[in-house]
Amino acid sequence: MAVVEASAAMRTALTPATRGRRTRGDRPSVRLLDRVAIGLGIVLTLVVLLAPLLAPHSITVPTGMPFAPPSTHDWFGTDEVGHDIFSRVLLGARASWFAALAVVAFGVVVGGLIGLTAGSVGGWVDGLLMRVTDAFLALPGPVLAIAVVAALGPSLWHTLIAVSIVWWPFYARIVRGEIRALAVRPHLEAARLAGAGRVRIALRHLLPGAVAPTMVAASLDVGNLVLTLAALSFLGLGAPSPAPELGAMSARGLPYLLAEWWVPVIPGIAVMVLALIANLAGDGLRDLLGARS
């Protein structure tokens, strides 16, 4: 037995929440709320996609006096320079949302590839890949991400790289677990008897079964990523000053909290709304996929 190995209980904690739900998923109808939550997620994606068209004011040119409170002209007020906070929040939400989706996508692809290879090849390849994955899981991801961005130099791009580096092991574990569970099913034996090759078995008979649980884990993860990326941006690790980033906007507004609360609080609320929609949509997707299978 290899030395670096996650404890059995740690693996339980890392198993996607579909496991328990699926066995108990005996609800006949899918709740309307789940569909609404997923719909909200789609609407949010469209809104942030169109953010540059929807933003009423420029995000770099002041639109009025500094520290104007929220009004009909500037819905969320203006910041210390006179920028319209609503427009900046809209574009900041766009950056946050797509950044979170990009990290998840990277994690799913890279982690998925490693998990699929480990799970379908088995043997020493499985052992080696999973020991490496466990070693990465044993490091404190968010803290390491701070160090990586600090070493590369602050920018949104570097933040994405740093977080992606520490995020994929989670997906490698999930995909590998699903693949191993599928590998003992009868349809695998049938495929092998029919003479299917290794690659064909992995791609056509194992991978499809791992897609749904991985998608559920990924969608539940988007909210976490929104929060983690906002925290790194708050610490000054994101794009430099004029770029609209929600965490950085809140951090720069911190000195004005007591007199002009909207400057730091509104970008923070925007982060919360993004994470909340992501979490609700993730829950909805889990219930939907759980009920179907």
Add this chain to the structure above:
Amino acid sequence: MTTLITRRLGAMVLVLILLTATVFMLQQNTPTDPVHAFLGANASPEAIAAATHALGYDRPILVQYASYLAGLAHGDFATSLRTRNPVAADLVQYLPATAELAIFGLLLALLLGGLLGMATALRVRGSGPLRVLMTASASTPPFLLALGGLLFFYSWLGWLPANGRTDMADPPTGPTGFLTVDTLLQGDLGGFADAAAHLMLPGVCIALLPAVSIGRVLRSSLVDALSTEYVRTARAKGLSEARVVARHAVRNSIGPALSMTGLQVGGMFAGVVVIETVFGWPGIGLYTTQSISHSDFPAIAGVTVVLGVGYVLVNTLVDILQRMADPRIAL
């Protein structure tokens, strides 16, 4: 048990080697060249070559890594580019404040998480709204919580202080470095109240996210445990519901919650950095933020190693505790 502990310690050493190797590699690739930083911008090529040799940067990379490790083992974390102090000296100065905040936050997260998990699993009256509140809390960035807490409890109600660890003119400096403990040891109740009041808002802000995660995991394993046959047997024996839950259900479902606690410590450390910045808490987090804005990589590397070691230690401890709670867990 001994083999278990030996094995976990062995794994810990390997993980620490990976951690230090990562930090070392990052250090090699920072945009600031240490030789240039050492000599200044106008150094001649000969001087640079001489200094590169004198500082050991022309040695093979593995030799450099080995001497870096040896330095760490002797408490040599290089010199901060910002404070011009040895990073180790800075860390020793800032560590007690962070340790006090993190330990308080962790205890609070365990307490809150346990209560949330039990209340929602047992469907205590009012736990429906509690689950909605948990989803909302899981989506709240800690810095927003801190801003809200400051506006409500400091600015509006005036109940809690906003900044730093204490308002005392000369706070106790020892023996533990934890102000809440040191004031109690000196019998200074006023000082204790002051330190505790300062600890309250930052502590709650870092505890809430982990508390919700712990609560969710505990809830799901507790719900499973409550539908098992041994719980039915315990009820059939006529045990009180409280005893059934405490002695039979909770004890058997504590494992996943414990591992979730260990995993959450990593996110909590990042939360500590953010929260210390908001509250001006004079700890490692504030030191990190200031180092980030000065591109002070040696300082950040030191913080990463210290927090990484803390994380690995906590998780090793969690594994061992888990095994003690449930000997069936194979490691």
